[in-house]
Amino acid sequence: MNRRDLLAAALAAGGPWARRAQAQEAARTVTLIHGFAPGGPADGIARLVAGPLGEALHQTVVVDPRPGAGGNIAAATLSRANPDGSVIGLVTGGHAVTAAFGRNQNYEPIDDFEPLSQLVRYAFVLVVRADNPARDLATALRTAGASRNGWQFGSAGSGTTQHLAGELLNSMAGLQMVHVPYRGDAASITAVLTGEIPLAITAANVAIPMQQSGQVHLLATTGQNRSVGLPDVPTVSEAALPGYDAATWAGLLAPRGTPRAVVARLNAAAVAAVRDSSVRTRLADLVDGEVVGGTPEALRELMTGEIARWRSLIRDRRIALE
Structure with a gap:
């Protein structure tokens, strides 16, 4: 049994082991990476969400921008991260667009990630x-x-x-x-x-x-x-x-293989964060759009549909990267 399984078992069992496991979990920092320059809209979303997300998780969430290659550097980094909930990533509609163009990627845009929650949709x-x-x-x-x-x-x-x-x-x-x-x-x-x-x-x-x-x-x-x-x-x-x-969107992903219990916990924290009235208002003002806060399944469906949709347009219009 690995560390994640031991932790899950301790939490399920309750008692002193559960309290100790929860204390260990709370002591860990969560890194929220994204592939955009500091100060941009995506960075603003990440920083706005990080605080309330950390409060919901009872952990510190640190934003780590990894700009470059249209977000590919950050996505590749996330795909290789330890799937234990300690590293999550913020992606935008550009994640689907990159996949639709079939760019040379070191990751699979759907299969290498566990969707957590869509955060916003904006035009x-x-x-x-x-x-x-x-x-x-x-x-x-x-x-x-x-x-x-x-x-x-x-x-x-x-x-x-x-x-x-x-x-x-x-x-x-x-x-x-x-x-x-x-x-x-x-x-x-x-x-x-x-x-x-x-x-x-x-x-x-x-x-x-x-x-x-x-x-x-x-x-x-x-x-x-x-x-x-x-x-x-x-x-x-x-x-x-x-x-x-x-329109475009922003959402949170975790690496493939993140345990279901951890995905559920991160999803619940993300939804709680964006449903806070103050956060919701500030997010809506930041992107001039709609705050969502949905299920992992809904985000997976969104990404899959967006990739197919843009891929069809690229093929029909014979659009090439310049």
Whole structure:
């Protein structure tokens, strides 16, 4: 019997052994890794959740950013971690996009992990410069289709969810807008401001301050429902393309082989963390989206469906990484 089995048996038995096992468990630190730069949206989600997650677990949760390779470095690290609950990871919709592109990965995007809980779901926004004559999405799409040189759309990088959100727009609108990748959301929206490109698909928390200062105009959001923080901005589905949905998400994973009891404990802690009213409000404000807190099975289903969906678009549109 290994250490994890002994610990589980002690907890089940109760009495002094259980109290000792619980004390040992509480003394351990949980590392929460993610594959994004410090200060970005994913890092913000991780740091916001870490405190209440630690409180629910009666352990300290330390955020450990491992940026690089579109999140692959962090995901590969997580896949090789000891499956005892001491290391968990935060991934976003980019985890499914990376898998859909079939990038050279040192891990299996579904089979090498134990899903814990989806945390949030949130949309992107379609942004044009404030002086752009197109004041609604339908007009923008007609203008893009009629333009002799065509329109370009910018994203946070090749192979990102923002990139595929634009390609889905192309597919459903029958357009051939050229994708221009940038190094992050801020760079893509800056390109709109300088006139380098007419349109960017970017994170709401980057676009909203520029809208409030009168620098940009928001044509639409990419999710199924209107954004709470942008109630006057229609969805793409409402504005022009019924059925369009290109939201993203963030969730927690553990390494494959993590015992069911540990998965259940981590799931319960994650759900408790995001259901705290203060945390829920701050998370919703951070991503301008919906706070979820679901089951491991629901997160597995989401990841599987997202990979299949984006893989189909990539194949049909013959999208290549740039």
